[in-house]
Amino acid sequence: MDHQLLVFTTVVEKKNFSRAAEELHMTQPAVSQYIQSLEQQIGTRLLERSNKFVRLNMAGEIVYHHAKEILSHYTRMQYLVDDLMNKASGDLFIGASYSFGEYVLPGMISDLLENYPLIKPSITIRNSKRIVDLVVNNELEIGIVEGEFNQQSLNIEPFADDLMYVTMSANHRFANQSIVTKEELEAETWIVREEGSGTREATDKMFDRLQLNPQHKMEFGSTQVIKESVESGIGISLLSKWAIQRELSSGTLRLVEYEGLPVRRKFSIVTRTVPFQTKAMELFLKMLRDRYR
Structure with missing residues (x-):
């Protein structure tokens, strides 16, 4: 699974780096590093940050929409492979x-x-x-x-x-x-x-x-x-x-x-x-x- 996208979508949904880190069982600096790496790959900032909030900018909205779809395909792929090996689950x-x-x-x-x-x-x-x-x-x-x-x-x-x-x-x-x-x-x-x-x-x-x-x-x-x-x-x-x-x-x-x-x-x-x-x-x-x- 693409961990950059998983970290990014979790930060967006939790609206906070600390809560996202807790959800993912990671440190906050590690979460920040994943976000910075993703922004470097995309070529622009995706999140507006302050002491009170984290929210998407326009580029972030595009990336978030497609990230959710990509992660959904990863999950579906895993279920299909599991179905070949195990009972329906x-x-x-x-x-x-x-x-x-x-x-x-x-x-x-x-x-x-x-x-x-x-x-x-x-x-x-x-x-x-x-x-x-x-x-x-x-x-x-x-x-x-x-x-x-x-x-x-x-x-x-x-x-x-x-x-x-x-x-x-x-x-x-x-x-x-x-x-x-x-x-x-x-x-x-x-x-x-x-x-x-x-x-x-x-x-x-x-x-x-x-x-x-x-x-x-x-x-x-x-x-x-x-x-x-x-x-x-x-x-x-x-x-x-x-x-x-x-x-x-x-x-x-x-x-x-x-x-x-x-x-x-x-x-x-x-x-x-x-x-x-x-x-x-x-x-x-x-x-x-x-x-x-």
Whole structure:
């Protein structure tokens, strides 16, 4: 591994030479020497230093970005070699959108660890657009997203169907109606996800397809918060069946019956185009595909 880059990125992230030295089990003069040597090779200063802080200058920003990518390739190379010799092990960086990440992924991770305890999964849950960005930037190995994306640098593989229902509180006035009209739906408060969310994309497409033009919308950044808001009677929302199974069983949430529902969408696996995959990554992808085949 390139120790100059490792020392440099550690100093940047710890924002302090002493803390970086402690993290790397080195002396502070040795850390300083590594930084000076790197700056000499690059041909310019990379860090602005004072008694209170260490921070990147513009050249340092460029070097830091590429150093993280280079170190990631070193780590991946080591895992691939280890996989040839040993059982599946090492870090596995997985990202998922909220609907899948909060309500489906935990059970899958539990199954993975039960069978392969040497794998160390790290989970990131964000909206679909953010997960795709993190895969593109080499910060995640696998993304699980909903919605449509067109990224030439990525493999996008649909693997599961999701049904989405308009959901209301069990005490909502619609619960006692056999028919809900278009006008009633448009007059209702709709609780929606933020832009960039696959659930928001599905909701907007549903509004267009059903020619609904709701006058009152509330925007939240979490499926769990939306679900709790619907339960409390604040409004209605389009939610994944995966997210509301427990509440439907307990009777705290109910489904709004309306022509054209439920909404069907695809969940997709997003990965970078790489010549090799770690065994941990291969095993998790196989688990995903087998479960929803």
